[in-house]
Amino acid sequence: KAGVTQTPRYLIKTRGQQVTLSCSPISGHRSVSWYQQTPGQGLQFLFEYFSETQRNKGNFPGRFSGRQFSNSRSEMNVSTLELGDSALYLCASSFYADTQYFGPGTRLTVL
Amino acid sequence: KQEVTQIPAALSVPEGENLVLNCSFTDSAIYNLQWFRQDPGKGLTSLLLIQSSQREQTSGRLNASLDKSSGRSTLYIAASQPGDSATYLCAASMNYGGSQGNLIFGKGTKLSVKP
Numbered sequence: 001k002a003g004v005t006q007t008p009r010y011l012i013k014t015r016g017q018q019v020t021l022s023c024s025p026i027s028g029h030r031s032v033s034w035y036q037q038t039p040g041q042g043l044q045f046l047f048e049y050f051s052e053t054q055r056n057k058g059n060f061p062g063r064f065s066g067r068q069f070s071n072s073r074s075e076m077n078v079s080t081l082e083l084g085d086s087a088l089y090l091c092a093s094s095f096y097a098d099t100q101y102f103g104p105g106t107r108l109t110v111l
Numbered sequence: 112k113q114e115v116t117q118i119p120a121a122l123s124v125p126e127g128e129n130l131v132l133n134c135s136f137t138d139s140a141i142y143n144l145q146w147f148r149q150d151p152g153k154g155l156t157s158l159l160l161i162q163s164s165q166r167e168q169t170s171g172r173l174n175a176s177l178d179k180s181s182g183r184s185t186l187y188i189a190a191s192q193p194g195d196s197a198t199y200l201c202a203a204s205m206n207y208g209g210s211q212g213n214l215i216f217g218k219g220t221k222l223s224v225k226p
Binding site for chain 2: 033
């Protein structure tokens with residue numbers, strides 16, 4: 001069974017731009033969660049989607065948004081990028097509320 | 112608010128040694144607790160998941176325990192190998208309004224196993 005895939009793997013953007021990251025969960029998994037990882041703050045929860053509905057949201061500004069499609073694929077969008085948004089963005093999928101399986105991440109650099 | 116702490120931040124051991132990584136959490140009302148490893152620049156690999164009703168889980172050379180009353184979990188690695196070198200993260204899952212997909216992570220323990 002294929003694992004969680006994330007595209008693109010690397011992105012370089014400039015301040016003020018917006019970016020969209022994509023995540024394809026393991027087949028059959030309905031829950032997708034997104035996390036931001038930085039050296040200073042570690043791993044922080046962004047949001048969780050289940051069956052196209054956002055179930056939970058972390059403490060991030062409204063510039064961070066996401067959605068989930070009927071095939072469980074998910075996208076997250078960051079508008080008006082800031083230097084501090086440079087991070088590794090990880091998504092994870094699970095069947096319901098069990099083990100979360102992580103993708104390889106998207107490395108976002110904001111210049 | 113749940114907080115997860117991992118001590119030490121870094122650990123270096125010789126090959127073959129048995130070792131214990133520690134994780135503590137402030138809110139005992141966890142749904143489950145998971146241990147992950149992360150290799151440099153990579154995503155997270157799930158190692159073990161312990162449900163709140165369980166005391167321990169084992170997989171190969173790994174054994175994870177959970178003590179909700181004291182707010183602690185440990186990851187025991189037997190007969191360590193250089194390939195075990197990685198950052199180990201523990202994460203607590205809480206039940207917020209029916210959602211358990213919010214993992215709260217510790218900062219990790221960076222393990223180095225010397226040949």
